[in-house]
Amino acid sequence: MRRCAMRRIGCVSVGALLVSLLQFVEPSLAAERVTLNVAIGADVNVVDVHKNLLGPGFKEKNPNVDFNVVGTGTGEAASRAIYTKIKAQQDAGRKNWDIDVGLVSMIVASQMVREALLHKYVPGIQAARLVTGPETKRAFGVEVDGYVVPMFHNQIAIAYNPKHVSKPPRSFEDLVAWVGPNPKKFGYNGIKGGVSGQGFTVGWVYWKTGQYQAFTQGPFDKGKEPLWRKALEELRDFNRNVVITSGNAGTLDALNRGEIWMGAVWIDQLVAWKNDGRMDPAITPVMISPGLPIYPLYLVVPREAANRDWAAKYIDHVSRPEVQAKIIVERFGWYPGVDAARVLPLLSPKAKDLLFKDVTPDDLAKYSRQMPIGEYFNAILLAYEEIVR
Template structure:
């Protein structure tokens, strides 16, 4: 299983979840149980930000959220908890927040309800990530909580005319050796995402590998991998996601792929040249959403739908997702604009516009193809 960029929170047992879910029920007509894979900030976001606001608008409802752990294992724990209750008439989880990779298996196992057509916010998320999860058609079953996006950061003092496509980047790197850096295929998902975008641009299968598995696709990747090996001769392999940003901040490289939220965190901490900008390369670069999902037999389905609709509403997405965490919203970006001050809007959406996100913000490919890309890189590019 591919290990996506993770979040760090000690896992909680099913017994812990039950204990927390029962706490506070004496004074509430409904306790809405939410479980989330993710870092402490994910849990704090729900308990400290979403819950009080939702409860104020919905008297008699109490929101209780607990975490299941970081990365893939946290989402796997959600999957296993719901599967263990599959035979029960009602389940004790009303809303779950999971990584992209697990949503397809959860849907196929019959653990999720199809619900986004029943909420207003469901109309506001039209990106591929609202429909496609590593090749699984999850349309109707998932609502993106936010979208983490990979883009290329560049220092305009060193790059006067930034490349706008992968082909332009290849030409630029050839003319400016050792000024572009990325973290290969093992140093973090920004590097994996960059390589994936390269395959979208240069492999004959292109973006077709995001929607279905083609057993013949890999056999036609030879030229794309050979061109990437040649590209690497003039590139710098950096030591991880943070390593790319560090080298960029110290002026050792002029460009490199980064996670946008990490980029703005580093910018806010003064670790980057304040003039540093972002560009999303065509035909596209992948990102990784987190999803709100509705368990198929949630005890409080109506309240759960109302909670997700509230959490995905433009005003809440603007205040919580964009302003607090520098994430791109789960809904289409244009819907949050009127709820943001001009400085916040300009920070996130001037270099990478809503139109860029809509046309060039892509999903990762079908899981089997993503694994093949990583294996092919190791076999043909690093050797």
């Protein structure tokens, strides 16, 4: 009995010692230093958001995590650079790829999903229920559900000067009717000056052809070519009475100087210019039916990222409604990447007025359109070059 008791005491002592050791070891494991490599395929201001606000905010709660944030440039080429690096590591058979989080465009993200380069991380994060909208389910005809979270949304809209436009258009029909008696007072940047012009062109084609579902869901049908060619012939006639600006910024600049009274713009860029004092505060955005494209930038996790779990936790942090409200919307004037209805109650009155006074969450839900699948997108742009120029 005594021996047995001694054994039990010994077992208890060893067990207690093991528990103590585990309690000692686990915090050290949890505090293992991690460096998240974040590649941003966007302007320097987006890079700075991660370096100076989003990263430090995450680090406050996770002091063991450091950040290496690198920008790869602007435009589609910036996202393509991230794709190229990840694809090269896959082709080389490398393990532990050295990009943990990427911010890429819709078209590049869709290609990465199609080529099995991304980790399906969204179902495992708390913000999964906030990742709504058709653009998070399909992009350019590819099922991206579970692989992407928009950091923010870029919405194309029609901006107008109420000093000259008493009744803004609510549809493409209204816009065409307004341009006739107001020649050279509407502007957009064609297809070479930026995505807002490409988006306006695509929105026009959707309106004229009635083929939104077919063009965005696929499959590609070359038999529909006469439809988009006829739409572009009518756009060529429309363009005779409009100004083709030098780019996204060129449209805003022409609006601010009063050279045009209405134009196709990115809403976030319009708000940013207002915040910087570069834009007449009276210039107002409006959505028109049947809609204009929305073009989010997606946060993605490469399939073999060295720190996949921490990458997902970081994106979860960026997606929290309070972070989206205070940083994404109020500090930078972007539309939230997650469910706007969950973010709207957290905004200041000023932010609500800037972003949602004229374009409401309901407007976004009703009139935001996806870009077409790649084959239709390329075909439309090529036909524009031939027909519209």
